[in-house]
Amino acid sequence: MPLPSQPTGARRPRATVIDGAWRALGPGLESLSGPGGAPLTRTVKLIVLPLIVRPALHPELAADFLAPEPAARLDALIRESGRRLVATAQWFTLLKRTRRALGVVAGNPQDLYFQRCFELAAEHGEPGAVAGAGALARAVVEDVADADGGRTVDALKRYLADAAQQARLEVELGVAWEGRRLTPAADTAAAVALAGEVLEACGGVDGPRNSPAYSSMVEAGLGELLGRALWTHASGVWGRDDLPAHLGLTERELPPRPQVGRGASTATLPAPLDRTLFERLFVVLQSSARREELPTVPELVRREVGRSCAPLGLHDETLRVAALLGGQLAVGLDPLGIEAASPGRTAAHRAVNSRWRREASVLRARRMTVSPCHDPDGGVLDALAQDLRTPWTAYMRRLWVRLHGRDVRDAPLTDAGSAWAVLDGVARSVMMDHRARVRSALRTLTAPAAPPAAVAEAAESRSA
Incomplete structure (x- = not known):
């Protein structure tokens, strides 16, 4: 159903235009959509706006409210990309399946793969029509995993799992806190x-x-x-x-x-000053688009002891x-x-x-x-x-x-x-x-x- 909005002359909220055009594309987009059929927030942020709408090249489409002509242009751009978006959804499903098979758990798959899947769809079309699509998906997952240089949540978990390491860090935290x-x-x-x-x-x-x-x-x-x-x-x-x-x-x-900690979940993160070392660095590693620019995990932990x-x-x-x-x-x-x-x-x-x-x-x-x-x-x-x-x-x-x-x-x-x-x-x-x-x-x-x-x-x- 249309999103509720205040009338603004003949203008329409850009989000409403995107939502309507997306739903009109029909089935095949489930992995890029929410339960109600609307595009996921990350779909809009990572695919629709930067790769299809491209507001930098179409400044008339950058406003929150669009006049009829820009709204029609935006609707057309999304509809014209329908087949590529369906292929993107299929590549994303394949990359997630490959990721599970490889045991990769670090990072949010949407953040990591959405744009890569759109590129694969643009270059190859649907994975079902590509010989060796599985090998290509594996290469992409491994490439993304290697790009962070080991600066991952898994690496952090392994580093903090050692009992001697835990004990040493707890002592350092106690000294810093008392000082x-x-x-x-x-x-x-x-x-x-x-x-x-x-x-x-x-x-x-x-x-x-x-x-x-x-x-x-x-x-x-x-x-x-x-x-x-x-x-x-x-x-x-x-x-x-x-x-x-x-x-x-x-x-x-x-x-x-602060405590050292050994786990974290985005759904249950405490307030900032109540977080463990693990939870503080978990957020940094999860949200970093360029993890290769971060210090290594041991250095991240060392600095976070004093910072916390x-x-x-x-x-x-x-x-x-x-x-x-x-x-x-x-x-x-x-x-x-x-x-x-x-x-x-x-x-x-x-x-x-x-x-x-x-x-x-x-x-x-x-x-x-x-x-x-x-x-x-x-x-x-x-x-x-x-x-x-x-x-x-x-x-x-x-x-x-x-x-x-x-x-x-x-x-x-x-x-x-x-x-x-x-x-x-x-x-x-x-x-x-x-x-x-x-x-x-x-x-x-x-x-x-x-x-x-x-x-x-x-x-x-x-x-x-």
């Missing part, structure tokens, strides 16, 4: 005030301005100061007694001492300052406009909140999430509504993961402009993720039950 310096929470007031200055400069209508306050924060070590304050019983750090100082970065009252016991779980001070700025931004996020009159708003808050509130494609869905009468079972929509009322948790957790990834790669944020690009990008990512979840919830509430085979296929596509 921390703690800071009273009252000392963070000046840091938060400077953060407001930086956000005011970053959120201007003419784009981010260079802020001397950002350099001052880095030089004064104010990000480190905040991180050390979180190790104490800090309260009122953000000018609001109703918010924990850590803003959801831990589920505990205080961050616990550092303030905010980060080494680089520019990244810790970015976390402080993100916290100040996060406490003022108000997508529902409930606290529009609250003091302390900066230009950055106004820019982000304004963008979130004018999400035309989900205005109807957002109204449903805050109206209990539309959710008689008090289920999914109620949970989504709560996310909109407390957006700082999702924002800070996603920001921390971005900053941690940069820390592992030694990629600091050297000025206010680069920091704002990350902060704003995370805000957009959280907003887009919530929009997708609302759409999925509404689709689930109105769609008939998916056949068991489709559910099994979707579950397999999400396994690592």
Whole structure:
């Protein structure tokens, strides 16, 4: 069924156009689709947009809302690619089968193989028409596995499985944790005030301005100061007694001492500051498009011991300052406009909140999430509504993961402009993720039950 959207003249949401064109292609795309028949998020992100739509070459197709002519062009591009997409789906099924036979488990198959499968489909067509398709699939799986130079989750698991290694790392973690310096929470007031200055400069209508306050924060070590304050019983750090100082970065009252760990699952990852060494590096290895650029597994582990016991779980001070700025931004996020009159708003808050509130494609869905009468079972929509009322948790957790990834790669944020690009990008990512979840919830509430085979296929596509 069509996705709910607000009328915007004659324009249509690009996502709706893609969804309609995809469904019109018919059967054969199950391995690239979700249980309801829509393209998987990764299908759109990795195949449809970069390889078929190609917005860089067709800028008229890059907008979120399309006039009739661009919408028709987008629909035609997807329909014209139908046979190649069916072949892509068949190659993906073959590569997954080959991957299982070879015992490869590292990485998400969609991330690793979607684009390679599209290339195979473009060059060879359907695998059933190719002599030696199995050997070709094996070569691709082995090539992808070798490209990371052993920087895999499996390699990490083997490295940390040794009992002597575990014991040594636990001792090192204990020493690093006991050597921390703690800071009273009252000392963070000046840091938060400077953060407001930086956000005011970053959120201007003419784009981010260079802020001397950002350099001052880095030089004064104010990000480190905040991180050390979180190790104490800090309260009122953000000018609001109703918010924990850590803003959801831990589920505990205080961050616990990191453990080594031996396993992880994307479905059950704890809050960032509660994660084990294994869980921290699991996320890095799973999400890295270029694992060959990472340090080797032993070096990753060695550095993570110190990083996990550092303030905010980060080494680089520019990244810790970015976390402080993100916290100040996060406490003022108000997508529902409930606290529009609250003091302390900066230009950055106004820019982000304004963008979130004018999400035309989900205005109807957002109204449903805050109206209990539309959710008689008090289920999914109620949970989504709560996310909109407390957006700082999702924002800070996603920001921390971005900053941690940069820390592992030694990629600091050297000025206010680069920091704002990350902060704003995370805000957009959280907003887009919530929009997708609302759409999925509404689709689930109105769609008939998916056949068991489709559910099994979707579950397999999400396994690592």
